[in-house]
Amino acid sequence: MSSQWKEFFDSEAATYEENPFTKNTVAEVDFLLSLYPLKPGASILDIGCGTGRHSIELAKRGYKMTGLDLSEKMLEVARENAKAPSPPDPLSPKGIEGELDIEWVNADARNFALDKIYDGAICLCEGSLGLIEKGENPVEHDLSVYRGIAKHLKPNAPLVVTCLNGYSVIRQMKDEFIADGRFNPATMVSNYMDEWSLPSGTKQIQIYERLFIAPEVVHLLEQAGFVVDAVYGGTAGYWGRRPLSLDEVEAMFCCRKKP
Numbered sequence: 001m002s003s004q005w006k007e008f009f010d011s012e013a014a015t016y017e018e019n020p021f022t023k024n025t026v027a028e029v030d031f032l033l034s035l036y037p038l039k040p041g042a043s044i045l046d047i048g049c050g051t052g053r054h055s056i057e058l059a060k061r062g063y064k065m066t067g068l069d070l071s072e073k074m075l076e077v078a079r080e081n082a083k084a085p086s087p088p089d090p091l092s093p094k095g096i097e098g099e100l101d102i103e104w105v106n107a108d109a110r111n112f113a114l115d116k117i118y119d120g121a122i123c124l125c126e127g128s129l130g131l132i133e134k135g136e137n138p139v140e141h142d143l144s145v146y147r148g149i150a151k152h153l154k155p156n157a158p159l160v161v162t163c164l165n166g167y168s169v170i171r172q173m174k175d176e177f178i179a180d181g182r183f184n185p186a187t188m189v190s191n192y193m194d195e196w197s198l199p200s201g202t203k204q205i206q207i208y209e210r211l212f213i214a215p216e217v218v219h220l221l222e223q224a225g226f227v228v229d230a231v232y233g234g235t236a237g238y239w240g241r242r243p244l245s246l247d248e249v250e251a252m253f254c255c256r257k258k259p
Helices: 003-018 025-035 053-060 072-083 138-151 166-170 175-179 214-224
Strands: 043-047 064-069 102-106 120-123 158-164 189-198 201-210 226-233 250-257
Touching (some): 053 064, 053 102, 064 072, 072 102, 120 138, 158 214, 214 250
Parallel strands (some): 043 064, 043 120, 120 158
Antiparallel strands (some): 226 250
């Protein structure tokens, strides 16, 4: 993964959880467990775990978690979050008592190797997907992430992925973007400087990305060794068993590793 993205997430770690999309963790975990109701005690791999909000909530409910992220600064926040006592959340089921069962791993999602095989996995909020640098093959990038996850799962183990929705980007493109080099319709690659308003302040970010429409993501997942059970709308804060909207930011893919 680009050092640009590692530096970006390191710089945003301290304020990451001020982003509005991080505020629905309990409801998101409820929804994940409704899709694939693994029993407490099951082991789950969280790829691109960030500050650990999903790993921590799942661990509170009795799951054995491994959170993997490229950014050591993000993991530092995750470790502190896992230690800190949190006020009772009336929406969250009562979890296990004592220390949370979480292993934190600093690694690149494209080429990690762990000595465990898991009962399930999650890769949420783009957890490493699409984070490429100029000149990198975007298909091989995402495929390597999916293959790495598959190697660490038991047969029939579930994987839930949320990634950016290519349809929404296509619907915003204009011929003038093609003329000035910001978008290449032959490759579906965007290349432009964008301004992001973040909790840490406004930043200029060089965007180089190739977003995938849903059938392409399904194909990549199948190539990596998964069966895709469903595709839903996956925009943070608006998950549900409903068709993917063309204009929403993220899509959700519900999969199982092939037997």
